[in-house]
Amino acid sequence: MNNTRNQPSARKFWSWFMPVGRQAGSWAFALNRITAIGLTFYLFLHLGVLSLLAQGPGAYDDFLVLTENPFIKLGELAVVAAAILHGLNGIRIILTSFGVGVTRQKQLFYGFMLISVLVILIFTARMY
Amino acid sequence: MTEQWNITLRIYRQKENEAPHFDNFKMEVNPDEYVLDAVERAWAFHDRTICFRHACHHSTCGACGMRVNGVEKLTCITLIRDVTKNGATLKVEPLRNFPVVSDLAVDMGPFYRKMEAVGARPVLPVTEAEIENPPAKWDTDDAQYIRLSDCIECGLCISACPVMATTPEYLGPAPLAAAQDNGIKRKPELLSIVDCEDGVWRCHSVFECTAVCPSFVDPARRIMDLRKQVVGARVRKLFGKA
Numbered sequence: 001m002n003n004t005r006n007q008p009s010a011r012k013f014w015s016w017f018m019p020v021g022r023q024a025g026s027w028a029f030a031l032n033r034i035t036a037i038g039l040t041f042y043l044f045l046h047l048g049v050l051s052l053l054a055q056g057p058g059a060y061d062d063f064l065v066l067t068e069n070p071f072i073k074l075g076e077l078a079v080v081a082a083a084i085l086h087g088l089n090g091i092r093i094i095l096t097s098f099g100v101g102v103t104r105q106k107q108l109f110y111g112f113m114l115i116s117v118l119v120i121l122i123f124t125a126r127m128y
Numbered sequence: 129m130t131e132q133w134n135i136t137l138r139i140y141r142q143k144e145n146e147a148p149h150f151d152n153f154k155m156e157v158n159p160d161e162y163v164l165d166a167v168e169r170a171w172a173f174h175d176r177t178i179c180f181r182h183a184c185h186h187s188t189c190g191a192c193g194m195r196v197n198g199v200e201k202l203t204c205i206t207l208i209r210d211v212t213k214n215g216a217t218l219k220v221e222p223l224r225n226f227p228v229v230s231d232l233a234v235d236m237g238p239f240y241r242k243m244e245a246v247g248a249r250p251v252l253p254v255t256e257a258e259i260e261n262p263p264a265k266w267d268t269d270d271a272q273y274i275r276l277s278d279c280i281e282c283g284l285c286i287s288a289c290p291v292m293a294t295t296p297e298y299l300g301p302a303p304l305a306a307a308q309d310n311g312i313k314r315k316p317e318l319l320s321i322v323d324c325e326d327g328v329w330r331c332h333s334v335f336e337c338t339a340v341c342p343s344f345v346d347p348a349r350r351i352m353d354l355r356k357q358v359v360g361a362r363v364r365k366l367f368g369k370a
Contacts, residue, residue, distance in 0.1 A: 005148060006228045015224075015293045021198040025335030025348075029290060099356055102349045103186045105335055122162035 024106040028089055035086040042079050077127055081120045089111040138165050139178060140221040142228050144163045150219070151175065159209035163201065164192050166208060167220060167232070180228035190282030194232055195221040200284040200341040203314035204326035211226055217220040223287035225333075242299055244319060248306035250277055278345045279306060285347050289316040290338055297326040303349035304328055312357040323358045 017030045052059045066072055092108045095101050101108050134156055142148040151168040164182055171178040172291045183189040185204045192280050196211050197219050212218045226234035254273040255266045273332075285301035292300050297320065299307075307322050322328045328351060337347040 005142075006222060006224060006226060006234070006292055008225050008298075010294050012293045016290045020334060023331065023339045025339070026290065029332055029334045095356060096333050097352060098359075099352050102352050105333070105348075 022107045028109045031096075032086060032089050032093075035082040038078070038082045039086060042082075073127060077120075077124060079128070080123050081116075083118045084119050084123075085113070088116050130158055130293055131160070132156050133208070135166070135208070135212055135215070136217045137170050138217050138219040139167065139170060139232065140219075141178075141231050142222075143177075143230055148228075151178075152217075157208055159207070159214070161195050161208055162204055163194075163206045163211065163218065163220065164203040166218065167194075167203065169281075176322065178232070180232040181234075182291060183255075188280060190280035190343075193223055193282040193284045193287070195219075195223060195287065200288045200340040202282055205342065223283050225286050225289070225292045226283065234283070236281075236283055238296075239286055239300070239302070240281070242303040243281060243306055246299070246303045246318060247310055247315060248279070248303065248309040249309060251275065252309070254278055274356065277306075277309070278343050279309075280343050282342065284340045284342065285345075288336040288340040290334055290336070291330060291332050295326065295330060298330045299327055299349065301331075302345070303351070304331070304349040305345050305347040308354040308357070312361050314352075319361055322354060322359070328354050328358055 016033055019027050019030055049063060052063055067076070089109070089112060092101075092105065092112050095108065096105050134154065137153040137155060138150050139153065141151050142149060153174045155166065155169055155174075157166055157169070164185065167178070167180055168182070171180070180194070182204065183191045183192040185192075186203050187205045190202070194198060194203050196203060196206055197199070198221075199211075200223065205222070208218065221233045222228050222234045226236065226239065229235050245261070251274045253271045255271045257275050258278070259275075260272050271341065279302055281302065283302070289301055291300075292298055304322060304327070307318050307328075310318060311323075314317055331348075331351045333348070333352075335348045338345075338349065341347060
């Protein structure tokens with residue numbers, strides 16, 4: 001048999017993020033993985049920031065000053081956006097996993113993404 | 129007068145112990161021909177060493193599944209007009225997630241073994257088939273009539289599934305759909321095959337299997353239904369009604 005290039009392998013995870021020629025379900029799958037990776041990264045960052053409290057109130061207050069930085073604010077908005085996108089897409093997956101709206105999964109995805117965009121816009125307006 | 133297009137057919141080539149590459153074949157085609165016709169023409173008039181699988185030419189045997197411009201297609205029913213345009217390239221590759229035997233031909237063995245493990249039925253009584261507009265009530269002697277199963281075992285769903293790409297142990301869409309067709313109640317032994325890490329719970333609801341299926345099996349819907357069957361079996365077991 002020929003080489004293993006065409007065979008399944010855990011190292012082929014990058015193919016999850018190749019939506020070319022794919023449909024809404026693949027975009028939703030890729031989006032959920034990207035937001036999950038982002039939120040996991042944020043979780044560790046968050047725990048790191050909270051650990052500043054162990055160094056006393058001064059250290060934490062010094063960090064809080066940074067949150068007024070526009071780039072940090074943009075990062076916070078990205079966390080909020082990732083949480084909303086991941087959460088609502090997750091609800092779609094829960095519903096379809098147990099037979100609710102399976103034949104309407106594309107419409108469910110578009111609907112939840114529309115809600116996500118609206119909620120993200122509201123958060124953006126409130127943050128800036 | 130018959131419409132003629134000039135296309136470049138770009139075929140994936142890989143022989144034993146050789147690095148994979150693409151060969152280009154410039155040809156004139158009728159856009160209302162099928163992709164398989166173009167591949168056959170490349171073989172007949174350009175290069176007799178091109179290896180590919182084909183048999184029935186009418187979407188019944190499931191042999192000619194390939195990736196056409198990156199999307200899984202049954203090439204015997206895919207019109208050239210629908211996948212490229214005049215003057216453009218038509219890229220044909222083997223299905224993903226299968227070992228390549230030679231060029232466009234892949235080894236379907238592992239897939240067929242999974243289908244066998246779940247007892248996939250090539251034919252089934254018409255009374256048990258999912259058909260359009262079934263009668264309100266079947267006559268008792270209708271069960272003697274059989275029909276072919278919808279699944280033609282072409283493997284397109286296996287190739288399109290991103291989870292399959294990273295998890296070779298995963299049963300995959302077609303075998304899980306075949307298990308759903310059998311039903312946990314009818315074949316309780318299926319429970320141990322599908323209710324596991326690489327069974328029905330490995331599916332991540334990407335729905336590409338249903339999108340590429342040329343035979344309207346709708347594997348994604350069947351996998352979701354199989355999950356309900358599995359949960360039902362677990363609940364019955366919990367209350368001692370297994």
